[in-house]
């Protein structure tokens with residue numbers, strides 16, 4: 001790939017400045033990536049609007065003609081396509097920002113003043129556009145960070161004023177997009193515990209559709225912040241124009257999608273303003289979270305691969321690094337374990353062949369021992385009965401078994417039945433005069449309070465100080481926020497925002513001391529993953545539902561937005577499928593086990609050990625290669641997914657039967673994607689269960705052209721419900 005040269009960027013700078021001078025009337029600001037352009041225009045009236053979002057034009061001069069190509073009905077406001085819609089002046093539709101000024105006035109107008117482009121490196125540029133109210137001393141800077149090669153744009157705003165008193169902001173969005181198409185189809189997600197990432201698609205009609213969360217923590221349990229919008233027609237895997245969007249934020253979010261009377265689509269996304277009017281002091285800068293999007297004119301597959309590349313390179317912690325396979329004891333023991341049992345599990349970790357043993361919930365608290373989910377949360381001292389020799393002896397025992405050791409924590413939470421609650425009732429989020437209301441018998445600690453931030457930081461820090469060899473943290477979060485109130489916070493309307501700020505402060509501190517230690521972002525399932533949190537975590541837990549059949553669907557949807565390296569997939573006893581099926585499905589991400597190894601039949605164990613070896617040889621392709629969805633589990637009785645390395649020389653294809661009705665299977669070949677048409681490939685079945693033979697002839701060779709046009713039949717049927725194929729070029 002040839003990146004734009006420095007001369008090109010110099011040209012841009014000159015172009016912009018020249019443009020400003022020559023056309024003092026119209027300022028055109030294109031934000032271009034490899035394939036696309038988002039073009040803004042400040043008109044003679046200094047209103048800044050979006051005039052184009054789509055495939056980039058060969059000649060930048062042509063962007064000027066875009067507006068004249070449209071013959072839309074009258075815009076009564078002059079700011080229908082505003083790049084950041086103010087309210088209380090001319091606006092008639094959903095605003096991006098609404099304020100009450102220091103003098104009590106509710107109107108805002110924002111005029112273009114200037115802009116600049118900073119080249120961060122060969123691939124990344126940052127455009128800032130400065131807007132100002134002509135009447136009030138109130139300004140907004142819009143930021144557009146573009147990732148050229150990945151076709152990704154991150155957008156956010158910084159809001160500031162210098163009025164004679166405080167300004168109250170009622171809405172303060174991160175981004176305000178404006179798209180033009182003949183129709184729009186929204187693909188959104190909903191969920192609940194064990195039912196995360198359920199997809200549904202609908203045509204957007206005139207008016208507003210809002211995606212939001214008001215849960216405080218584990219914000220995306222009911223509705224994740226990720227979404228897709230197809231333009232003109234519903235996009236498919238490889239065809240159609242589609243935008244993938246998400247707010248990078250771990251708290252309450254709100255995304256409004258409004259089809260206006262001119263049939264354009266406005267997308268306004270930011271922190272949810274629900275119960276959160278924000279009082280902004282003079283000269284205080286309010287920086288919104290980042291809204292992220294990628295546009296693809298080649299369907300969902302391309303959009304998802306762009307996001308994966310971007311996430312691994314720029315967002316996900318250690319995104320291009322390594323990960324540890326593991327054995328977790330949660331479903332093997334729940335709260336019922338002791339040193340002796342754990343010693344056995346450490347041996348099993350080694351026997352299985354994974355890298356690390358992960359000790360889950362139940363290892364702490366003495367006055368109110370953590371023997372169930374009703375007590376002990378918050379008291380992070382080793383339980384003396386279960387672990388008389390402490391965590392450090394387990395870490396040593398792990399070393400004796402030549403495996404690493406990791407541990408579960410849920411540091412933001414407290415059981416009312418705990419010493420922490422007794423000592424610090426003021427650290428708990430609750431309404432002083434109301435009855436407490438629990439989620440999984442627990443309450444959330446008040447992270448708006450700096451003392452609580454120190455406490456949460458210390459939970460992690462002390463574990464590492466006492467056990468420097470600790471190699472992994474599973475950070476859980478099982479409650480939402482009820483009765484949002486802090487005893488120490490002056491302005492309760494800032495509560496939800498300050499909670500998230502507090503959380504990030506803690507994570508920031510942890511990462512500055514322990515930059516790379518792997519941490520899993522868990523939330524009684526996948527109620528929390530987002531790209532702001534993933535800057536601090538190496539992986540996330542998609543769902544407690546590990547039934548492999550369910551997981552095929554769930555992982556499929558997650559995979560549009562998050563790369564496989566970030567998805568912790570564990571083999572458990574959920575579901576009716578055999579161990580091979582369960583392990584194969586878990587291999588499509590970061591593999592772990594949560595089973596009683598001792599209970600495995602001999603062949604099951606042998607199978608797992610071999611599969612782990614295969615996984616170790618393939619994991620870099622799964623984690624870092626390109627992902628192609630070949631056959632959708634909702635559209636066919638066979639789900640098929642391919643991962644291939646950048647050189648297109650080596651890959652792996654996962655195939656599953658997802659419909660158990662009579663005669664279902666791969667009755668025709670499945671077309672492969674992402675191969676080199678001119679190369680010759682061999683295909684071999686791997687992950688075979690002991691004493692079974694493959695029906696695939698691995699001696700045959702095929703051209704990439706053949707495999708992509710005619711396809712390959714993995715021979716999936718009721719006797720072969722899970723088929724893993726290794727594909728390689730001939731040397």
Ligand code: DGJ
Nearest residue numbers: 330360361523524525544
């Ligand atoms: C919820 C998580 O999703 C589980 O994996 C487990 O860690 C439990 N919490 C422990 O309480």
